[in-house]
Amino acid sequence: MASKPGGTGPSGRGLKERVKTANKRSASSTRWLDRQLNDPYVAEARKRGFRSRAAFKLLQLDERFHFLKSGAHVVDLGAAPGGWTQVAAEAVLKKGKGKVVGIDILKMDPVPGAEILHLDFMLEEAPSQLKALLDGDADVVLSDMAASATGHQRTDHLKIMALAETAYAFAAEVLAPGGTFIAKVLQGGATGDLLKELKQDFEEVRHVKPAASRKDSAEIYVVALSFRGRARG
CATH class of the missing domain: 3.40.50.150 (Vaccinia Virus protein VP39)
Known part of the structure; x- marks a missing residue:
């Protein structure tokens, strides 16, 4: 189970990560991965044990x-x-x-x-x-x-x-x-x-x-x- 919610939003900003484009990765896939890596709600969901940013x-x-x-x-x-x-x-x-x-x-x-x-x-x-x-x-x-x-x-x-x-x-x-x-x-x-x-x-x-x-x-x-x-x- 997720940890008890400590608020309804991200607790802080992480460092922005850049995604290197792999030969077999499409531009749209790269954009999606970049968004996931740099979405503070994705990071906060992971930290709290939630299954999705939703x-x-x-x-x-x-x-x-x-x-x-x-x-x-x-x-x-x-x-x-x-x-x-x-x-x-x-x-x-x-x-x-x-x-x-x-x-x-x-x-x-x-x-x-x-x-x-x-x-x-x-x-x-x-x-x-x-x-x-x-x-x-x-x-x-x-x-x-x-x-x-x-x-x-x-x-x-x-x-x-x-x-x-x-x-x-x-x-x-x-x-x-x-x-x-x-x-x-x-x-x-x-x-x-x-x-x-x-x-x-x-x-x-x-x-x-x-x-x-x-x-x-x-x-x-x-x-x-x-x-x-x-x-x-």
């Missing part, structure tokens, strides 16, 4: 909105490699209380205290299996799911919105009144029917780009707070 996005969102409370029940959609699951588990699993359930199509190492389902969330049987693991209402539903980018802005926006809409369809069935829903979207934010639903179902809906989200990334997060509840069949 852990800091969730830490920063929670620092602002305070939704990861001790004893809460949390669902992590698109959990691999486990950075968000680690943060959630450390925050809510206290004194034998709380529950963290994650799902991802990719295999990932266990996170102490969390229950992980290795399954494609978009499959018809996935929601029922998640509900069985959750065994009750959720206080928080998180979705950091993302589809493979095509490079075509409109297509990528539609793909990630489809994931966010599916994530919320599930969240609306399991969230307890007062609950929180957070999902990754792209610049432009949640739109259309999803945004309309969120504004009807929650007291507050915000769009946030955490400091840990790379400046050149189009990702932002829709944060929906204080679920009003829905009649469930």
Whole structure:
């Protein structure tokens, strides 16, 4: 398990490293490696035992909105490699209380205290299996799911919105009144029917780009707070 978070950002700056271009390495691969080596969040994640720099996005969102409370029940959609699951588990699993359930199509190492389902969330049987693991209402539903980018802005926006809409369809069935829903979207934010639903179902809906989200990334997060509840069949 990662060490207890000592803040929501890098603790200091390291020396910048330069990447030598190998004969068999493409220019894009070299740029990616250079960015990884010199990204302070990558270094800090390694230092704290987090599996990805994405852990800091969730830490920063929670620092602002305070939704990861001790004893809460949390669902992590698109959990691999486990950075968000680690943060959630450390925050809510206290004194034998709380529950963290994650799902991802990719295999990932266990996170102490969390229950992980290795399954494609978009499959018809996935929601029922998640509900069985959750065994009750959720206080928080998180979705950091993302589809493979095509490079075509409109297509990528539609793909990630489809994931966010599916994530919320599930969240609306399991969230307890007062609950929180957070999902990754792209610049432009949640739109259309999803945004309309969120504004009807929650007291507050915000769009946030955490400091840990790379400046050149189009990702932002829709944060929906204080679920009003829905009649469930």
